[in-house]
Amino acid sequence: MTDELRAAALNCLTAADPDTKTAAVTALAAAVAAGRCAPAPDAVLREPDAIPGRPARPELVPPRLVGRRSMATLEGRAMLVHALAHIEFNAVNLALDALWRFAGMPERFYLDWLRVAHEEATHFQLLDAHLGTMGHRYGDFPAHDSLWEMAHKTRADILARIALVPRTLEARGLDAIPAVRAKLAQAGDAAGAAILDLILREEIGHVEIGNRWYGHLCRECGLDPEPTYDLLAARYAAPVPKGPFNLAARRQAGFSDAALERFAS
Secondary structure: OOOEHHHHHHHHHHOOOHHHHHHHHHHHHHHHHOOOOEOOOOOOOOOOOOOOOOOOOOOEOOHHHOOOOOOOOHHHHHHHHHHHHHHHHHHHHHHHHHHHHOOOOOHHHHHHHHHHHHHHHHHHHHHHHHHHHOOOOOOOOOEOOHHHHHHHHOOOOHHHHHHHHHHHHOOHHHHHHHHHHHHHHHOOOHHHHHHHHHHHHHHHHHHHHHHHHHHHHHHHHOOOHHHHHHHHHHHOOOOOOOOOOOHHHHHHOOOOHHHHHHHHO
């Protein structure tokens, strides 16, 4: 493993096998914690031809073709858990991409996104193992690529990336997880519900990281966060968040009073 954090994160990002990728992220987090690896914020890194690394399956299809997920059958519940695992696998890649791609940021920026990548890797491992108890594995069902499509669109604009991925697409999980958790619990899947309890707690922290760095970048550029967000959302055709909103979780995640008023309206 390289002793430079951003280069090591790029190596993790290019790994295609989910087990290899998540194990590499865990090893990287341990190396940083032990003082064996530190970021080089100004290092120039060349982007590989094809990122992120991911397996041949699942098949990626438009969201409307992913399929229905009935809680009345084991297969339907497995499809739901698979969709959640796919979100977490994408979230690992998103955190790694933010970590390596954007040079010149404070060291804390890179350590924050390493924390996110490590926790998302754990979420994926938990969901994939749970999927195994249902007789399936990651890749068995189709999935969509909406999260990474936005990352690709914002690859040259750090302000847009932070505004529109953690603060918009990933923040939708704060709203969606309680309802999904209730469905699993009602279907008798206590283990799945417990995994979602953990994910919600940690996702609040991930969105808070996005909010904090968005505020930092806006202050550095002398920008007003709310109108700037509207401009970025329009420029990059970001989806409009739809309720119901988990306002308590969003407040914990650092959304401003102005943003919360928008969600409440």
